[in-house]
Amino acid sequence: MSSRSFRGAMLLGAALCAAVAGSACQPQSDPSSKTLYYFTWSDYVGPELLESFERQTGTKVVVDTFSSNEELLAKLQSGASGYDVTVPSDFMVSVMMKQGLLAELDPARIPNARRLADGLEKLPVDPEHRFSVPYLWGTVGIGYDSSVIPTPPDSWAVLWDERYKGKISMLNDQREVFGAVLRSMGHSMNTREPAIIEAAKAKLLKQKPLVKTYTSDHFDQMLVSGEVVLAHGWGGPVARAMALKPSIKYVVPKEGATIWADCLVIPKTSRNKELAMQFINYLLDREVAARTSERLLFASANREAKALVKIEVRDNPAVYPDETALGHLEWMMDVGDTLRLYDRAWTELKMK
């Protein structure tokens, strides 16, 4: 008897577990219902813009967020489904295309994609825009404090200047860091030559004692607080730092630098492709795009949007690069198995 009551208690416990676990389960999306699942970087879409789309179409948009391209890929690669629209960066679009993770777009349904800014019309990873449409774009360059560095730098060489020892931050991103040093040596940032990668590593090892920190996340804060006076980084965060400290400036070095674009894509597993394309078209509308560009301080891919952007944002070289800078930008490409070499060199840089 005793053992039976004991067993009963265990069963009760198990039932309770099942019940609470069940209560945590949300009703899953119904393919026929008009709900759009948008998987994006945080803050990439203003709530008022979303509401307006919901009102226009009588649908509901559920936003979920990711924090890096790599996480997004891992998620989609495993076959996880449910998202209708997402925003990988250009080099990740190419990986996703090669892995067959993306659905083909219908140009007729995305008329706004015809108004792309110069330089974005033929994205090397997807020149015909069969799978992706650029949404926001920008450059990688150097943010610097002009009150400390009187002569405006125009070359990557300034990041090797002994005078600024301990006042330099580099991105914590192997491809970007190698990209900067490769360009400074006059090579393509997508080189697959082992000897060149080796030479680049040697140059980075020489720079390491000067670097305060490798970070992709808070170089803007460090520029403002004065912890660093030179920061290798994306234009958007540097533009944010400028708003707080006017002496901060941004330059795209003359040897050339990375151009990047975050692109709108539809995962193959989406069950709502029609609505997804409608949503993509909405995000690329020039009014919507202009507001987004102002808020995030990234350039909009819609060329008509630039005219509608506030003048101080439009004229900021950290947001909209000038003509000379545009001339020597390079797209980051997938380097296939050469990535191993970069990885090895990066690990050695960190461990020495």
Place this chain on the structure above:
Amino acid sequence: MERQRKRGARSVTGSRASPAGVRQAGWLLAPALVWMGLFFVLPLLIVLLISFASRGTYGGVEWTFTLVNYRDLVDPLYLWIYLRSCAFALATTGLCLCLGFPLAYYIARAPARWQGLWLMLVLVPFWTNFLVRTYAWMNVLRADGLLNSMLMGSGLTSGPLDILYTDVAVLIGLVYGYLPFMVLPLYATLERLDRSLIEAARDLYASGWTVFTRVIVPLTKPGIIAGCLLVFIPSLGAYITPDLLGGARSMMIGNFIQHEYLVVRDWPLGSAASFVLMAMVLVGLWGYQRAGGERPL
């Protein structure tokens, strides 16, 4: 003698060794075993298979059987990463024990009514987001941060200490992050400590230190071991703290595995590295047990 007493206690009771006792134990264990079997062992088997596969050109998994991933890990560069991480994890565990023991002891000795409050006091800081906390630490440790202003204001130092982006900052961050993992198991065993044993030792004129090493520590050994495990193991795999507080100037195993899985998209190598880490920890525990230490649990 202590060990003998315990082993004796195990076999004394009828319900333990008897078939009925075992059956009962089975029922008690079943839910957890089923849960872990389904949501831990099965998923892990998938990854184990992956660790013997190879990386596709674009980062997928190619299903060929190979030992290359494990062979690749035998490399002085990677060994150095493992060693460095172990050193950090050991230092973190030691510091957590030193800081956590007095606190756990104090909580366990406090009136029952206050114990809950103290436990909450220890845990509430960790209900704020990890990243936000880490950024707050960076504000504290910066050259013109809170700590340096306090040190310089009080005249303890003349110039700012460069703590942020050094190994010291990493250690501070790790100790901070894992301190509760030490305090809670210690508290759970200390609370049960028999005071009369301490009194007896004192009556026999044992010094404070002798009482601590000869009475308190042996009696709370399970708690100490549990706490050390809960701190050592996760701090071995930490990766955000070293990146943010250490300035990402070097790598720990956690960074390496994260990097292989995500950036290089080499799931096979990342999985192999994880299994090597697992094997290292398990061999360490086993060796400890063989060397005459108590069972880890």
Place this chain on the structure above:
Amino acid sequence: MNGPAWRRRGLLAASLADVLFLYLPIAVLIIYSFNAAKLATTWQGFSLQWYAALARDHALMVACQNSVLIAVVSTIVATLLGVSAAIGLERLPWRLRTWLDGALLLPLVIPEIMMGVALLLFFVLIKVPLGLLTVTIGHAAFNLPVVMVIVRARLRKLDPQLEEAARDLGATPWQAFRRVTLPLLRPAIIGAALLAFTVSLDDFVVTFFTAGPGATTLPLKVYSMIKTGISPEINALSAMLVVASMCLVGLSLLFQRKASHV
């Protein structure tokens, strides 16, 4: 002899130093939640704007709710299963127990990212749609061993003869457990559950991989803000969370005291 008093004071001082250490960054983040600037490095004047923004941020509130729901449910599951397993283990014959002890430690040893990827692949394989349920299952799985380790540490110091004595006096095993063992385990169970709740509330890696559409938690939200700058709204939210939990603790203490007076 004033030894004990002196010792007590030393202990109190050490404990207070620990608490100061624990709250130093919390104090900083609460101060910065009143900062007018968007970046947390410079002080630009007092402002309540982040609290106002927080009140309007529906998405953040939903993420917060999800986090708490997942933490509560996974803690309940992990605690029930973990405590029961810890007791069960204690009753097993020695050899079997040693073996299982090691096996149940494994989840503590594997790197989070591998656990995340493994669970993701598993759920996709068995075609369970990702969502709050899968996140909760994952959290319960990594919290179960944490609960077990703590409860086991305490069980080992319990005298098994206490329960035996109760049985000899005619108690059923259930009664003996409920009246004798359970009260003795209480501090360990409470501590373990609190720790499990805390770990779940703050987990990012496993959550990211097991979350599906509509299951964004607070850490997912915060980590994804890295690209566009972590908003001080999060500081405001953290500050409110800390203050609210402190108030709750204070209130419960007040009630306890009243109850004990009556």
